[in-house]
Amino acid sequence: MNIFARIYYSLRKAWKAVRLYLVIAGPGIVVMVADNDAGGITTYAATGAKYRYALIWFLLLLIPVAYYVQEMTVRLGAVTKRGHAEAIFDSFGAFWGWFSLLDLMIVDWLTLVTEFIGMTAALAIFGVPPWITVAGVVALMAVIVLNGRYWTWEKIALLFCALNLVYIPGAFLVHPSIHEILRTGLVPNFAGGFDGQLFFYLMANIGTTIAPWMLFFQQSAVVDKGMLEKDIPWGRFDTILGSVLTVLVAIFIVVVTGTVLPGVEIDSAAQAAEQLMTTDRYVGTFLAIGLFDAGLLGAICISLASSWAFGEIFGWAHSLNTKIREAPWFYASYFLTLLTAGAVVLIPGAPLVLITLFVQVIAVTLLPAALVFLILLLNDKATMGEYRNTLAQNVTGGFIVIAIVVLSTLYGVSVMFPSLFG
Amino acid sequence: MNTFRRLQATIADINRRYQTPRIAMSPAVRLSLMALRVYLLFLVALMVYRFVVLVS
Numbered sequence: 001m002n003i004f005a006r007i008y009y010s011l012r013k014a015w016k017a018v019r020l021y022l023v024i025a026g027p028g029i030v031v032m033v034a035d036n037d038a039g040g041i042t043t044y045a046a047t048g049a050k051y052r053y054a055l056i057w058f059l060l061l062l063i064p065v066a067y068y069v070q071e072m073t074v075r076l077g078a079v080t081k082r083g084h085a086e087a088i089f090d091s092f093g094a095f096w097g098w099f100s101l102l103d104l105m106i107v108d109w110l111t112l113v114t115e116f117i118g119m120t121a122a123l124a125i126f127g128v129p130p131w132i133t134v135a136g137v138v139a140l141m142a143v144i145v146l147n148g149r150y151w152t153w154e155k156i157a158l159l160f161c162a163l164n165l166v167y168i169p170g171a172f173l174v175h176p177s178i179h180e181i182l183r184t185g186l187v188p189n190f191a192g193g194f195d196g197q198l199f200f201y202l203m204a205n206i207g208t209t210i211a212p213w214m215l216f217f218q219q220s221a222v223v224d225k226g227m228l229e230k231d232i233p234w235g236r237f238d239t240i241l242g243s244v245l246t247v248l249v250a251i252f253i254v255v256v257t258g259t260v261l262p263g264v265e266i267d268s269a270a271q272a273a274e275q276l277m278t279t280d281r282y283v284g285t286f287l288a289i290g291l292f293d294a295g296l297l298g299a300i301c302i303s304l305a306s307s308w309a310f311g312e313i314f315g316w317a318h319s320l321n322t323k324i325r326e327a328p329w330f331y332a333s334y335f336l337t338l339l340t341a342g343a344v345v346l347i348p349g350a351p352l353v354l355i356t357l358f359v360q361v362i363a364v365t366l367l368p369a370a371l372v373f374l375i376l377l378l379n380d381k382a383t384m385g386e387y388r389n390t391l392a393q394n395v396t397g398g399f400i401v402i403a404i405v406v407l408s409t410l411y412g413v414s415v416m417f418p419s420l421f422g
Numbered sequence: 423m424n425t426f427r428r429l430q431a432t433i434a435d436i437n438r439r440y441q442t443p444r445i446a447m448s449p450a451v452r453l454s455l456m457a458l459r460v461y462l463l464f465l466v467a468l469m470v471y472r473f474v475v476l477v478s
Contacts, residue, residue: 093443094436099459313436351477358473365465369458380445405458408465 027221032242033161037298038118040208042269048257049266056185062209066243074235077222084219085309112341117352119295121270134342160297170286171252176259199411207364213305220308307334
């Protein structure tokens with residue numbers, strides 16, 4: 001075979017692989033990028049302004065952490081063909097099931113509130129009143145969800161994921177010093193020493209990268225998409241790509257605020273966008289558009305995570321492939337969470353910025369309980385068979401659980417005894 | 423009232439359906455899980471306290 005024929009066959013093989021991936025792609029990328037939601041953008045913007053580039057190394061550490069956690073849901077969904085809530089009820093009984101479902105419901109709803117906070121704040125920069133934003137978003141999400149196909153919903157979500165990359169050109173526009181980023185950002189250090197604020201920021205950054213709703217969402221999405229055991233390698237690739245993308249976007253946001261707003265107390269991403277507009281109109285606009293997109297993407301996914309979980313347990317039809325009259329409760333719970341969360345941001349004088357940061361921290365505090373169940377499920381030989389966790393995966397999962405519990409404890413101690421850490 | 427009764431019946435049905443866990447847990451594992459859960463809820467309560475202090 002001559003060289004041209006060999007190149008032709010290699011390219012054809014590669015193209016076939018890409019096409020196959022495009023069929024399987026979705027849950028991993030969507031869940032990861034959606035986790036760079038409005039709360040996430042606020043957290044990264046505040047982290048960059050407070051610590052400049054000093055915590056970039058910590059964000060990089062979150063790539064394998066996010067991958068290890070989410071990859072488990074891919075295997076669990078593809079092998080058991082059931083969502084996460086149903087898997088917990090079935091494996092551990094109703095008592096633990098209700099506990100997990102309640103956790104999910106509370107954290108999802110709170111996170112959804114933060115998405116509306118981000119979206120209304122972003123559009124307020126362009127003069128749009130909050131009530132118009134809330135009404136417009138609910139209408140837009142109704143159109144997206146009610147078209148009655150998982151496939152269409154996923155492709156629209158992927159489009160919003162692509163918009164999330166707007167921060168990358170934004171970072172180049174502020175001309176950061178690459179040398180300084182490499183020098184101060186890649187060497188593990190705790191700028192400013194150990195104190196309650198550092199614990200808070202570390203936890204908020206973990207909370208924006210892995211959250212309980214993501215476990216429920218990705219597993220249900222894998223099931224709704226109809227992925228099988230043979231698709232697991234592509235599901236893994238999808239998840240690792242999503243993990244890299246989400247952290248990459250986070251780093252670029254940190255670079256933007258670390259370069260332009262160092263030492264400035266940032267309360268919200270919208271405030272950062274407003275301040276950036278005074279120095280560079282385009283970068284500020286990018287940040288505001290990115291914030292709205294992040295809030296919308298987060299809202300689309302988080303509201304679905306709860307509805308999927310309730311549908312699984314209450315036995316309602318719970319697929320995006322069903323019409324509204326076939327799955328009325330699924331869509332009713334979807335819109336109820338959406339409308340009530342949207343209503344919160346319209347309450348005059350509500351401490352919206354503080355809510356955003358605290359929700360991230362509460363979400364990460366509740367995460368270990370969900371992770372322990374996930375690890376136990378992945379060790380069930382009867383259902384997982386050859387796809388059950390290896391020793392190395394269990395050790396990594398255990399380490400992540402312990403690290404989060406320790407960090408939550410340190411933050412708790414700093415709340416109780418503020419003078420202990422200086 | 424009817425809707426409430428129906429919901430109550432559905433929850434009772436779910437409790438019946440998932441009464442027996444498929445994965446058997448020893449009392450020690452159950453106790454550890456409960457301790458972890460209570461501890462995490464305590465930490466969340468601390469955070470809520472901090473939130474209330476900051477707001478007021």
